[in-house]
Amino acid sequence: MKSFGFFNNKGGVGKTTLLCNVAASLAIEFDKKVLVIDAASSM
Secondary structure (H helix, E strand, O other): OOOOOOOOOOOOOOHHHHHHHHHHHHHHHHOOOOOOOOOOOOO
């Protein structure tokens, strides 16, 4: 199992969208399941 982490403490838009797009691309490219955890503190 491989793990990837993304960290960005700057506010604004686009981080969740980027995370979902990267996860979808990895799932399609490697035909694997991907777990996404978005721990945005602004929610």
